[in-house]
Amino acid sequence: MxxxxxxxxxxxxxxxxxxxxxxxxxxxxxxxxxxxxxxxxxxxxxxxxxxxxKYQINLNFFKEWNDPMAYALGFIYSDGTIRINKAKFHYSFKIAIKDLTLLQKINSAMASNIPIKPRIIPTGILYELSIGRKSMVYDLVSLGLIPNKSRIMKFPKIPENFLLPFIRGYFDGDGSVLFLSNRLKVKITSGSEAFIREMQVKFSELNLQTSMRIVSAKNRKNPWYEINILGNSRKEFFDLIYRDASIYLERKYQVFQSYFARPILKTDCLGCGKSIIKKNTQHVRCRPCSRAYGIIRDRKRASIRTGM
Ligand SMILES: [Zn+2]
Known part of the structure; x- marks a missing residue:
């Protein structure tokens, strides 16, 4: 035998x-x-x-850690699904995203020529890549992925060198970066409390300042968890996750880029006339003046509320 x-x-x-x-x-x-x-x-x-x-793929892709592998793993943790149906001999994992270019990059990182299939959804086109290779599915399982994972998954054990590409992959799936009225908001969400709490621990080990909140919505049965990256840590996060990055979602990278490259204007403080750096549209007073102004404004509000 x-x-x-x-x-x-x-x-x-x-x-x-x-x-x-x-x-x-x-x-x-x-x-x-x-x-x-x-x-x-x-x-x-x-x-x-x-x-x-007709179709081939590198079956060993998830057996060895490297930048694209850790990225793809992170992406599957966020936007991927695993299906195991032993009775029907069905074993597959699927990635479904709106950005075709990124999915093509992931596909070619796996040396795969398995076709990507477009699907029309109410908000546009979703691109799906479904890979039915039992050995790869089991490699993913040994890396901590499970079917119907979203609320119960745990943060996987990742070699230190590959933590950042994993986070980048997860962020490209379930993270967001918004540049709105001159402010930059960077957040990462998950339906699994265990996962997000460990993610926050990793962030603090990377010296990144974050806050966490639990979000519930009327139309959703379960809450989800949201990490916000704060202050200067946003720039540090940007520098960390894109360093030597072989694969990433171009759109999010560009949002960071345009924020950090935004023109910084100088203006005169409305209160004392001192020259200050104008970082956003609201920022028209120097720190002491805006603090004093805030107190005055709060008093006015309080007096309106109390009817004085
Ligand atoms: Zn001032």
Whole structure:
């Protein structure tokens, strides 16, 4: 009988079914006879070879840590789904996003030519990449992913060097960066409390200042959790996650870029006339003056409320 067959070996047979049994044997260090026996047991015969060989993917993609792998893992933690149906022999993982370019980048990082399928949804077009490779699904499971994960998933164990690309991938899926009325808001959300709390611990280890809030909406049964990245930590976050980045969502990167590259105007304080840096549209007084102005304004409000 020899050693048991691994899922990767079985997928290797599927991927390379166009090769001879001997050639496949060389790839997985088995004899041609052994491959032939297993191939036939798997129901893989010459007539369906052509259909199977059309698509290929690097089955070992999730076995070794590197920047695109950690990124893709983070992305699947946010916007991916895993399906395992043992009874129907269905094993797949799927990524569905609106940005076709990014999905193409993820696909080619996995050395995959599996087609991306567009789907029309009320807000536009969603691009889906569904990969049915049992060994890859189980690699993802061993990296902590599970079906119906969104509320119960935990933060995975990640080698220190690959934490930042993982966070970048997660952020590109379930994070947002908004540049509105000269303010920059950076946040990351999750439906899983355990996941987001560990994420916040990682942020504090990176010396990033954050706040967390629990958000509930009437139309949603369960609350979700939101981390906001504060003050100067936004720039540090930007510098950290995009450093040596091989793959990222261009749109979000550009929002950060345009914020940090925005022109900073000088103006004269409305209170004392001192020259100040005008960072946003509301910022027209120096610090002491705006503090004093705030107190006056608050008093006015208080007096209106009390009817004085
Ligand atoms: Zn002033």
């Amino acid at each position: 020899g050693r048991p067959w691994t899922l990767t070996e079985i997928d290797t047979i599927r991927e390379n079914i166009h090769l001879s049994d001997q050639a496949i044997g060389i790839l997985i260090n088995r004899t041609g006879t052994s491959v032939k026996w297993k191939r036939q047991r798997l129901g893989l015969f010459k007539e369906n070879r052509k259909r199977i060989t």
